Amino acid sequence: MQFFLDTANLAEMRAAKAWGLLDGVTTNPTLMAREGGDWRAVMQAICREVEGPVSLEAVGDTADELIAMGLDLVRNGPNVVVKIPMTPEGLKAVRVLRSKGVDTNVTLVFSPMQALLAAKAGASFISPFVGRLDGLSQDGMQLVADIMAILRNYAGMGMDARVIVASVRHPRHVAEAALMGAHVATVPFSVLRQMFDHPLTTAGLETFNKDWAALNG
Ligand code: E4P
Numbered sequence: 001m002q003f004f005l006d007t008a009n010l011a012e013m014r015a016a017k018a019w020g021l022l023d024g025v026t027t028n029p030t031l032m033a034r035e036g037g038d039w040r041a042v043m044q045a046i047c048r049e050v051e052g053p054v055s056l057e058a059v060g061d062t063a064d065e066l067i068a069m070g071l072d073l074v075r076n077g078p079n080v081v082v083k084i085p086m087t088p089e090g091l092k093a094v095r096v097l098r099s100k101g102v103d104t105n106v107t108l109v110f111s112p113m114q115a116l117l118a119a120k121a122g123a124s125f126i127s128p129f130v131g132r133l134d135g136l137s138q139d140g141m142q143l144v145a146d147i148m149a150i151l152r153n154y155a156g157m158g159m160d161a162r163v164i165v166a167s168v169r170h171p172r173h174v175a176e177a178a179l180m181g182a183h184v185a186t187v188p189f190s191v192l193r194q195m196f197d198h199p200l201t202t203a204g205l206e207t208f209n210k211d212w213a214a215l216n217g
Helices: 010-018 029-035 040-050 064-076 088-099 112-121 129-135 140-153 171-179 189-194 199-215
Strands: 001-006 024-025 054-057 078-085 102-111 126-127 163-164 184-189
Touching: 001 010, 001 189, 010 040, 010 189, 024 184, 029 040, 040 054, 040 064, 054 102, 064 078, 064 088, 078 088, 078 171, 078 189, 088 102, 088 112, 112 126, 126 140, 129 140, 129 171, 140 163, 140 171, 140 184, 171 184, 171 189, 184 189
Parallel strands: 001 024, 001 184, 024 054, 054 078, 078 102, 102 126, 126 163, 163 184
Antiparallel strands: none
């Protein structure tokens, strides 16, 4: 499984990279706004920092607007993936961008049908938002299971989209995604950090350190 960081913060990317856990990055307008500053410069710095795919989100109501912004976004680095909203106009844009060799990540996916449409349109990545569904008392991980089953049914038949489990709220989301064979989980830095922890690791380490100190007088 690949780990992407769901952030526009360079310090977080550097920390994940030092652990060898940075396979890519996803951003969105909210995450970009949180960083502030000159968004073009921030995007270019992210693309330089990250070796893998960097999702930058196109904003617009029509396919033409999304295509134009997508073609502008890819100028920020060789590893840009254009994030496109899951709308009829968005899928038109996916098709055109694919024909121009631009990778896309269809975002705001909340149903298996939306995922199937995005895969058929030629999306490189599909992002089901599990945490936001859980927040509505629906089952975000069931959505991922359904999407994985659909993609497996048609493997080798022209749909090569990879699934990015997004809107991740806790390590259990990541564990379940890995068990389902999801290709990627994009995680906030706080969740990545939580993934290291277990109370028995902390307690065990404390005892070992204490006993080692006693052994050494
Ligand atoms: C994914 O690419 C999105 O940026 C992200 O996971 C959105 O998650 P949120 O529900 O935490 O905003």
